[in-house]
Amino acid sequence: MHVPSSSEKLPPSVYLALIGLACLPIGLLWDISHHSTIGRDTFWTPAHIIIQLGGIVPALLFASIALKITFRGTQKEHDGSVLFWGARAPLGVWVTIWGALAMVTSAPFDDWWHNRYGLDVQIASVPHAVLGLGMFAVGMGVLLFVFSSQNRAKTENRTRSGLICALTVGVLITLWADFVTEWTWPNLQHGPKFYRVISLPFPLLLVLAARASKIPAAATIAAATYIFIYIAMILVLPLFPAQPKLAPIYNPVDHMLPPAFPLLLIVPAAAIDVINWLFTRNSNAANPQDSAADISTAHHPRWRNWWLAFLFAIAFLVTVFAVQWPFSAFLLSDGADNRFFARDGHWPYFTQPGDWMNSFWERSGRITFAKMILALACALISARIGLGLGNYLWRLKR
């Protein structure tokens, strides 16, 4: 059995990389607020700089690690790395650098896109998808780096690394929540598309956190991280006075607009944690030291992963539906018309104020059994990938 040395403790660069990573969703929320409030921007707005830092900080940190290991690395560092076009570093380093390269690629692509089709006022566009893919890869790279470090670390360090893993997943959930903003307004939460859209990224990430992190309630901590970041932005952003600088202005605002209130993902996250605990406690107890153990397949047939994924998917969809259906109605009611819940305070300057702000939208369609089955299928595939990734992260050594 490999005995980890003190050099294999969680490196300090992991903390810095996590802080850098957190810049991505925070910068995005700030940028969305900037576009909703002020409209006019340049490359050098604080929001853009924070987003760039989110890519640059982890990428530079990890690039320095790659350079160090490749040219001046110890034998142990070489042993714990993968070979990549002649250079050596842990896998997470390369994934993060790849993500940063995708982010860099998206910048000229986005610039051309603006010149060809006009400045996009929506979040979903092809260059933004490249940017999003890059951001997600940067986050996944940090996660891989944390796990490879965790899996080589001493047992007593695992609580801390597990917590970092949960926080990292929390940042990735926040990032995804930013990406799917346009499909998750409270006004859309009585429609089938909302459930389909959230069933794609969130089961994956919550199950990943629950399975991979070696601390209890990891998914709940990840969801709480996302909710905390959103609520912090809701409370902080409006403190800054600002006004639109582009015409036409239909909704005059005088402060930075907050994001819409976050999804209560903490509830499905708790359900996933409970299911994970129920179905894996025996495996954990049987083999607490062996970080390489695949807890879901070591003692059970492979199809069990699908059953487990199905349970996660059902739990996710049922709890989300049970929570968001009434909660979205509350968010559109007078009771939510305050600083904390920010009922309709997030609508941009270029929207015509009206009743549509505080009502469910017809265009979101009606919930039908067939449409919810489709959402369940999305959640199942997402949860199964999350489970597979979680199991993979347990085995990750480099």
Add this chain to the structure above:
Amino acid sequence: MKPWATLLAFAWCLSLHAHIGSPNVFLDGKAGDYPIRVIIRPPHVVPGLAEITVRVQEPVQRVSVLPIFWKAGRKGAPPPDEGQPVRGETNVYAAALWLMKPGAYSVEVNIEGSRGQGTLVVPVNSVATNTRPMSRSYGLMLSALGILLLLGGLKIAEAIAGQSNLEPGALPTPKDRRRGRVAMLLASAILFMLTMVGKTWWDIEDDEYRNESLYKRIPISARVRTDHDQHILTLQVNTSESRGRWTPLIPDHGKMMHLFLIHDGKPGAFAHLHPLQHDGTKFEAPLPPLPAGKYQVYADVTHEDGFSETLTAVTEIPPASALMKNLWLGNSLEPICSSDIARRLAANLFFPPDLDDSWQMDRVANASPPQKQNSQQGTGQRTADISGGYKMIWENPEAHVQNRETSLLFKLIAADNQPAPIEPYMGMAAHAVVRREDGTVFAHVHPSGTFSMAAQEFFITGKSLTNSTLDLQTTNSSIALPSHISHTNAVGFTETISFPYAFPEAGPYRIWVQTKSQGKILTAVFDTVIAKAK
């Protein structure tokens, strides 16, 4: 149709809006007591950045610009932007404004100086016209980055499956290597699928841009029929293909439509007519006895929301009857246009012409193009003979380069070789039509500029003086109507007529300059070749 001809026709269609292929707005006017020239270069895409240049004739303290969208009015306008002095220039200020919505905007230019404050309103169209593909160098750069990402992605997949789970220090076995290669294969399939999804998404966005956002002229058909021996041109707007953009029109210096017919053949011919509007979408105008042949039709209209555009068509005009030639021309070899003649014609014609209709034909005697007719003078001036012994002198025909802002300077000379008195022709000292030989550029210009006066009037008063059913939300009552809109200016003797303009493309152009003197509408024709910008 040959591919190049298809491309040319396509480019021609896409470059349309108010004018054709000439989107920049030039305005010479007064902001309060300050004579200024404003140039607006609208963006090719929406939302996009419009570049604004303000040239003042004296030092001022502050220049600011404010964009106003027609639907939102002043109430929906942001704080004005400060114009910044242009380095190396005197009394020239520049600003950039985002135009966020397609449609009619106005830009309020505010000047503050020792003589107080003054404002000038400049209407501008905000439309997407860009169809330029990605440049080769840009495409190569993005492709290189994309290939690097794809190769990197494959290598990462190989590392995930073949190396990442190995115990530290362990060497990959053949089985690990095989697993890595299988992962690369799988990853290439996934990356290929993702690329295809991205391409499909891009194609959908591109189709949506072309079909929904890209400006397309509202299609019109032009047909000539003969009634009571008279050729009558009927223009029909095809509203079913107008994507809901055909809205009521407002009159621009008194006319619902300014129609220009241009014949490229020999002899060349030109007509500036003002059709009657029927049922909102149909326009009819009686034709003078123009030479038979194919004519390009350009119809300038302004919508009630301040959006102006040039609609185009092609029509075939049959030969005019001897009776019509006799009625319109009498014993003259060349057209004589005046209100008196129009009134006389009205008494004899089934469909009387508009009092301000005018037309011109190249002289049949030598049937030579105008550049041959224009006589060059030693001073670099060029002279065009006009009917009735009048002459038009182009004072600066030589100094024009593509995209260089200029003033086209003309002087009307009477038969006695003295400057001729100029009367308002539809409220203006003169009208000029600039057309590139291949039709890719067409602009109707006035001494005050290239903008629609009806649109300016709409943005100043909040409502067109006639016809409009719309109201701007809030208007600026402190801005007075410029004299060219009030139609009260008595022009009198004018030494030089000046048109602010910049030729957008290099190449051969023809310019028709129209003025009115002693009751006669006079049309001078000049040909020129514009040099390419260095």
